[in-house]
Amino acid sequence: MLHNAFVLDEDHLAFRDTVRALARTELLDGYHVRAASTDFPHRELRTLADAGLIDLTLAEEHGGQGADLLALALACEEVGYADPNLGYVLFATNSLVSLLAEQQSAAIRRWVRPVAVGEALGCWAVTEPGTGSDAAALRTKAVRVDGGWVLTGEKTSVTQAPHADIAVVLAQTDPALGARGIGCFLVECADPSVSSQRFTDPGFKPLGRGSVTMDGTVVPDDRVLAAPGTGFGRIMAEFDLSRTLIALTCIGAAQRALDAASAYVRERTAFGRPLAANQGVSFPIAEHTTYLAAVRALAYQTIGLRMAGLPHTTQAAMLKWWAPRVAFAAIQEAVVLHGQVGWSDEMPLQSLLRDVSGYQIGDGTPQIQKIIIARDVLGRDPRPRP
Template identity: 35%
Template sequence: MPDRAPQPVDRTLPTEEARDLIALVREIVQREIAPRAAEEEEAGRFPRELFSLLSESGLLGLPYGSEYGGGDQPYEVYLQVLEELAGARLTVGLGVSVHSLACHALAGYGTEEQRAEHLGAMLGGGLLGAYCLSEPSSGSDAASLRTRAEREGDGWVVTGTKAWITHGGVADFYTVLARTGGEGARGISAFLVPGDAEGLSAAAPEKKMGMKGSPTAQLHFDGVRVPESRRIGDEGQGFAIALSALDSGRLGIAACAIGVAQAALDESLSYAGGRRQFGRPIADFQGLRFMLADMATKVEAGRALYLAAARLRDRGLPFSKEAAMAKLFCTDTAMQVATDAVQILGGYGYTSDFPVERLMREAKVLQIVEGTNQIQRMVIARHLAGPESR
């Protein structure tokens, strides 16, 4: 059975422009993304042409300023675009979130000269980005990263390996965190590295449980030369830049998770209304109705949580705790709702003829990326009770 686009969700959007934007996204989803999502995911095909279309449509730079080719949209609106895209195909929704994350360092910490030279092409010039923080031996403990950037002449030479890189091997640019000083968080700097830099290579993509159309690969930096003009922010400021990006990135993951959860709920409602047992639709049975009610409540609660955090960000207020809460709750919700959807569809839910088994596999990764949900609990607890004593 082919995938279908998620049922439209009634949204409270701040402007007529935002309403038109969501309508455009839904049109692209229904025409270009949803009809081929299951087939292309099964084949492990990366949809580069879709990202080119999204760039041409102005959807890859939504939360950034129009002076550099961005969309001037508040995060409240941008995240709802991600939800729509992820509900149709997580490879696309999460890919847009990762691209936005990769642009964050330059947009927020680059010089005017750097932004003028690079940011326009990154936001609306058809380029696709990736974010390089994790390494084989430093995932949750990102401050222990080992990739080094050594000064040489008027630039830097980067050596090391990055791991679990979404768009690894297909991105046009990489925001790379590398060690330029001593151990710990203060010895890390940020660099903007072209995708075709000499000495940069990608390993074979990881064979993943879900999101098979999104390449995730190790990147090897074998003496990659990076000019001083591509170092972003001050030397040693990289870890602070990374944390700033991750707060926003966690909201992107939360929105993608609710997109997946909404899609699973839509499929459950459709199936339960059409499947008949004992002479009536299974949606008439109280036990199943209660499952659907719980699923819908969690989806709405997750959406409210990520939007509330986005509004804090849009007002320039602290939102790190709320971002961690949204990422934690929304991704756990996606996993639970997708699992319940498989149960509601019974044996059919366990087959690839229906999309809920794919949604269940995709939901799992959202509990891991941008900081595992155990890390989110640590972040939330520190905000509530202060840092742990040592």
């Protein structure tokens, strides 16, 4: 647990150092090549799985590590430092493994171990072409039939869709009920009625982003993850966690860029002295280091609130719009401080810049996050109260 002064205890410090050593030894050097490839990083996923990081928060009785969310947050920051794409794999797969394991159905639970050891991949299929951030206004339909449901509709902007074996799908069972009619279903992507299309993106290349289309896909009752009326809330609660972990993944990547810039300006000389001796160089590094520290503090506070069972939706929304922007700015500054070397593809800075930019959109745009924050501060109806 975090102490009152937000200082990590010895166990968490030791865990952080172990993950840091793994990430910087096994994952960091290969990031630049992986970031330019559309091949999924299966070997690196196995590395994470072998280290117990993919089932990190899964309860021990289910075969997991039984670690707390603070450990997951630390892992996301350290893995994000080495590879922000693998940072996504880490938190998204941990959430998926936990969701699968909490189910009673054997048809769902059979996927827990394959996903946890890196033999199978999943994706979260929520966004739709006409309902991006308005997740409650889904058009994907789930029609009740004997023994299950028939799903019809298209999901878009689904990370890992081109590689996924299973998809967590939100679908509307009764449009008149709005969010209260939404159910959550486990769809097996090998089903002939399910198709996927890959998008061409500047970043997140190894993970891939695409669509998942269901054309009369039958989902038996034993593959219902959350019944109508509970599906929407269940997934929205996951967003509060993923938005926080996205922040830490981005901060990890930005810290790598600043560390590289700091090393470069100490070594590079101009007019007889190191670049770092100039305030025009040292001050930007000081400023961005401050911004990263502020985001990091809010992120770990938010993890603490979640662990304590306290409300944290607003804090997660703050992190989601702010952290990717802070990280992007820090990486961009690192590019400039490297001069022409930073602009080239000789270093991973351009890859970091592209990959972090995608986090500004996924899991809710900055505009949506600010609506969430404003509603908390001002209320849903900002007019003066009588």
